[in-house]
Amino acid sequence: xxxxxxxxxxxxxxxxxxxAFRGARYAYGATVALAGFDLTVHPGEVVAVLGPNGAGKTxxxxxxxxxxxxxxxxxxxxxxxxxxxxxxERLGVMLQVSGVPETLTVRxxxxxxxxxxxxxxxxxxxxxxxxxAEVARRPYGKLSGGQRQRLHLALxxxxxxxxxxxxxxxxxxxxxxxxxxxxxxxxxxxxxxxVILTTHDLDEADALADRIVLLHHGRVLAEGTPAEIKxxxxxxxxxxxTRLDEARVRALPGVHEVRRDGQAxxxxxxxxxxxxxxxxxxxxxxxxLEVSGATLEDAFLALTAAxxxxxxxxx
Amino acid sequence: xxxTPTHPHAAPAATGGRSMTVGRxxxxxxxxxxxELLKNVRIPIFAVSTVAFPVMFYLIFGATxxxxxxxxxxxxxxxxATYGAFGVIGASLFSFGVGLAxxxxxxxxxxxxxxxxxxxxxxxxxxxxxxxxxxxVVAALMLAGVTVGGAHLSLGxxxxxxxxxxxxxxxFCVLGQAFGYALGxxxxxxxxxxxxLPMAFASGxxxxxxxxxxxxxxxxxxxxxxxxxxxxxxTVGAHVEGNPLGHAAALLVTALVAGAAAVVAYRRASLAxxx
Numbered sequence: 001x002x003x004x005x006x007x008x009x010x011x012x013x014x015x016x017x018x019x020a021f022r023g024a025r026y027a028y029g030a031t032v033a034l035a036g037f038d039l040t041v042h043p044g045e046v047v048a049v050l051g052p053n054g055a056g057k058t059x060x061x062x063x064x065x066x067x068x069x070x071x072x073x074x075x076x077x078x079x080x081x082x083x084x085x086x087x088x089e090r091l092g093v094m095l096q097v098s099g100v101p102e103t104l105t106v107r108x109x110x111x112x113x114x115x116x117x118x119x120x121x122x123x124x125x126x127x128x129x130x131x132x133a134e135v136a137r138r139p140y141g142k143l144s145g146g147q148r149q150r151l152h153l154a155l156x157x158x159x160x161x162x163x164x165x166x167x168x169x170x171x172x173x174x175x176x177x178x179x180x181x182x183x184x185x186x187x188x189x190x191x192x193x194x195v196i197l198t199t200h201d202l203d204e205a206d207a208l209a210d211r212i213v214l215l216h217h218g219r220v221l222a223e224g225t226p227a228e229i230k231x232x233x234x235x236x237x238x239x240x241x242t243r244l245d246e247a248r249v250r251a252l253p254g255v256h257e258v259r260r261d262g263q264a265x266x267x268x269x270x271x272x273x274x275x276x277x278x279x280x281x282x283x284x285x286x287x288x289l290e291v292s293g294a295t296l297e298d299a300f301l302a303l304t305a306a307x308x309x310x311x312x313x314x315x
Numbered sequence: 316x317x318x319t320p321t322h323p324h325a326a327p328a329a330t331g332g333r334s335m336t337v338g339r340x341x342x343x344x345x346x347x348x349x350x351e352l353l354k355n356v357r358i359p360i361f362a363v364s365t366v367a368f369p370v371m372f373y374l375i376f377g378a379t380x381x382x383x384x385x386x387x388x389x390x391x392x393x394x395x396a397t398y399g400a401f402g403v404i405g406a407s408l409f410s411f412g413v414g415l416a417x418x419x420x421x422x423x424x425x426x427x428x429x430x431x432x433x434x435x436x437x438x439x440x441x442x443x444x445x446x447x448x449x450x451x452v453v454a455a456l457m458l459a460g461v462t463v464g465g466a467h468l469s470l471g472x473x474x475x476x477x478x479x480x481x482x483x484x485x486x487f488c489v490l491g492q493a494f495g496y497a498l499g500x501x502x503x504x505x506x507x508x509x510x511x512l513p514m515a516f517a518s519g520x521x522x523x524x525x526x527x528x529x530x531x532x533x534x535x536x537x538x539x540x541x542x543x544x545x546x547x548x549x550t551v552g553a554h555v556e557g558n559p560l561g562h563a564a565a566l567l568v569t570a571l572v573a574g575a576a577a578v579v580a581y582r583r584a585s586l587a588x589x590x
Contacts (some may be wrong), residue, residue: 005583006385037574065429066428066429067425067428067429067585068586085431085432085433086334086431088429088431089428089431091427091428091431093430095422095425095426095429097422097425097427098422098423098426099421099423100421100422100423100426101354101421101423102416103353103354103357103358104350104354104357108350108353111346112346112347112350113430115342115343115346115347115432116427116430116431116432117430117431118339118341118431145584147412150336155426159430159431
């Protein structure tokens with residue numbers, strides 16, 4: 001686990017690296033999806049790649065799955081080129097856009113996918129771990145959205161891979177189904193197994209990952225533990241009517257971004273409590289206080305606009 | 316095909332090594348062929364249209380013209396060869412063309428490409444399925460032909476017809492693959508039918524070629540289905556236009572051109588992704 005927001009570029013990847021991106025670049029025509037992406041994942045680590053839509057998350061994973069080849073830089077899976085078939089024997093994947101034939105049952109799908117791997121798990125064990133024992137004989141076409149996602153998860157798991165790569169595993173699920181799926185993902189963590197997942201939800205990254213990588217416009221903005229990321233990114237939005245001017249508010253502790261919104265002042269900050277305390281001390285007349293969770297877009301806006309230099313060396 | 320080349324700088328993988336054993340390759344192929352077959356037989360529209368339609372058409376036309384002469388043999392025997400060609404072409408074009416287009420759209424193909432299964436297994440499993448359906452449709456036609464159709468077929472001729480039709484199915488499997496990578500899941504069945512049905516008619520697979528209008532007879536030699544029809548006819552003792560080697564060469568050219576198109580379409584399709 002990375003202890004600090006340390007740069008990862010430049011270092012030679014250790015032989016034990018599960019996955020290593022070095023300056024990986026990929027563009028779709030004129031649209032640059034990844035502009036020099038660096039990431040090293042170690043055995044046993046759970047890494048969340050967090051970013052808004054279009055950040056380049058799926059492209060990064062497709063490079064690691066061997067579906068695409070980097071146009072510059074390199075991508076290694078257990079030291080090998082992921083486009084080599086044998087390198088993928090230690091990899092299990094869950095794709096973002098994933099569907100399988102509707103006429104085949106859960107068990108038939110899991111059994112078929114198990115046959116792709118040299119030493120798969122027991123079929124029933126994979127089905128049970130994914131929470132599908134009750135519907136094992138049901139055709140894919142008759143599963144709920146959450147059950148379908150759990151089947152995709154079972155397919156990622158059944159090869160007993162050392163690395164699970166999950167592309168937005170909970171997209172489109174309601175809150176209850178998401179929590180069930182999180183529990184299934186946690187149940188898959190075993191000694192030495194690594195997980196790389198993408199999400200655009202900070203809570204999900206926080207719930208599952210040891211390390212978060214913030215990806216924006218194809219570059220790594222920051223990386224660290226969930227606690228570090230939450231401390232350095234704006235995670236709260238404070239709205240208050242105050243007589244203090246913008247410059248004065250900006251100087252308060254933990255402030256990332258300040259903007260006027262009619263009568264009110266809106267502040268993106270790491271933590272609300274110390275800010276509110278200072279604010280009310282400086283301006284006892286301040287009123288109409290509202291505190292809410294910042295969106296990921298807010299967090300990225302704060303990170304890119306207010307503190308451009310802090311994480312530059314990572315990219 | 317059975318192994319991947321060792322990357323000069325790659326550390327050896329801890330499990331499995333670089334290449335698959337022949338035994339594991341065959342087990343994977345067996346499993347994949349089985350799952351493909353299970354998937355196909357559970358899609359009624361596929362099973363019905365590939366097997367039932369050629370047999371139904373054969374019985375309708377065969378019952379109408381069956382015992383009339385068609386050169387040295389009767390029409391029912393003649394049509395056994397041409398409807399056999401019609402049936403195997405359908406099984407090949409649709410199991411590859413529609414199957415691939417649908418599975419690409421689902422994301423199933425991508426899931427397989429990200430797996431450690433060799434790409435050749437996907438192709439061979441689909442091929443085994445297309446040929447299995449082709450064999451079923453030919454067997455069903457022969458059964459209908461000799462029981463109610465009035466066809467006369469020796470055991471040797473039946474074996475030769477089946478052999479020619481299954482070999483002749485291969486270029487159409489390649490053609491189906493090209494369409495499967497180029498077309499979307501909704502357009503694939505429509506486009507394939509628009510090609511398949513007129514081509515079958517103009518190639519003399521429904522009505523004997525010499526009974527078709529002159530301009531259609533002039534077009535026929537440019538259609539691959541015509542050449543398979545003529546090769547099939549040669550096995551049942553019918554009068555054949557041209558040289559069998561020429562028909563075989565035309566089918567080989569079809570396979571090569573379709574193969575090149577399939578490679579281009581595959582490359583285009585595999586680059587499409589999501590941000």
